[in-house]
Amino acid sequence: MSDSSSALRIVWIYPDLLSTYGDKGNVLVLRRRAELRGIPVEEVHVHSSDPVPAEGDIYLLGGGEDRPQILAAERLRADGGLKRAAERGACVFAVCAGYQIVGESYGDDDDNPLPGVGILDIRSGRGQVRGVGEIVADVEPSLGVGRITGFENHQGRTAIGPSATPLSHVVKGVGNDDGQTEGAVQGQILGTYLHGPALPRNPGLADLLLRWRVGQIPPLEPSWGERLHEERLTAVL
Ligand code: GLN
Secondary structure: OOOOOOOEEEEEEOOOOOOOOOOHHHHHHHHHHHHOOOOOEEEEEEOOOOOOOOOOOEEEEOOOOHHHHHHHHHHHHHHOHHHHHHHOOOEEEEEOHHHHHHOOEEEOOOOOEEEOOOOOOEEEEEEEEEEEEEEEEEEOHHHOOOEEEEEEEEEEEEEEOOOOEEEEEEEEOOOOOOOOEEEEEEOOEEEEOOEOOHHHHOHHHHHHHHHHHHOOOOOOOOOHHHHHHHHHHHHHO
16 A cells, blocks of 8 residues: 555456456455455456556456466466566465466476466476365464465466475475475465465465555454364364
8 A cells, every 4th residue: 555545456367267266255355354454445356358557455366277377377478567566566466377377487288388477486387186175284484374274276386486485384285396385475475276265264364465565453353254264174184
């Protein structure tokens, strides 16, 4: 947010291409948790034929199947708005196909490398087997999020380069290519394989994105989000 009077601008990138597992839930929960703290929100939905505004606060990218993923990456690269936004310090939350797209490169269906948007130092190729199922991971302690849960479904395997760090350490599931870590963080760019969608299942992750943009935020009374989080942890472990 540029000043205290302006709204938090949440930009949902390409709902027509990248929205496999109810990724709209991430937009709704982020908005709700901001508004419950009295933070006004402006929500912008960017269709894949539209330009990506460079002046957003938090950009959300969801998951996608292989072909829509390729199309989305090509359009985002040609457009340049997301890269410009990241260069001026905007926050990006990218899930699965979105995670791979914001990296340096990712593999197509035959594992030929294709260029990503290049705002997160990761490279993705194709794995031998699909990573499918429930995943539980412990987020890097300095981020103050704790344990997260989600559903993963990806053929891609992601290697983290020296400029990024793992988001979390896997307790159960697949995650990145090393079989030990899940997701990646670089400044305020956060990528993860967690569907679910991730933010409704992990309110703490939504609050991390809000803290990055607006600083300290008061805690909220635990509600259905926290209950869902607990329920999934109990069910999966
Ligand atoms: N197409 C990518 C893969 O299979 C991403 C899948 C997804 O977003 N669920 O790795």
